[in-house]
Amino acid sequence: MELSVLKSHKFMVGQTVRYIAGPLNRASADGSFKIVKLLPPDGDEHQYRIKNTEEAFERVAKESQLDRHQ
Numbered sequence: 001m002e003l004s005v006l007k008s009h010k011f012m013v014g015q016t017v018r019y020i021a022g023p024l025n026r027a028s029a030d031g032s033f034k035i036v037k038l039l040p041p042d043g044d045e046h047q048y049r050i051k052n053t054e055e056a057f058e059r060v061a062k063e064s065q066l067d068r069h070q
Contacts, residue, residue, distance in 0.1 A: 007039050009046045009063070014070040019050060019061055032069055033059070 011017055019033045033039060036058055037049040046063045 009048070011035050011048060011063075011066060013038060017050065017066045018069050019052075019059070020065050020067060033061075033066075040065075 015035045016032055017035060019031060031052060031054075033050040033052045035048050036051050039047040039049060039060065041047065042062065048061050048063070048066065049058050049063050051058045054056070
């Protein structure tokens with residue numbers, strides 16, 4: 001079952017994405033991040049563990065907060 005859930009994610013591990021912080025997050029959090037891990041959905045939305053090289057920690061982001069890096 002886990003494999004079928006993970007296949008439906010829009011982004012892949014290792015992919016660079018643009019993170020768009022919500023209104024409650026710091027604006028400086030916006031930027032380029034790498035997908036570190038695919039996480040199970042939260043309700044009906046997939047989640048990802050993401051990492052910015054300029055930060056010492058990882059974040060959890062919902063798919064709606066991510067966009068393809070250009």
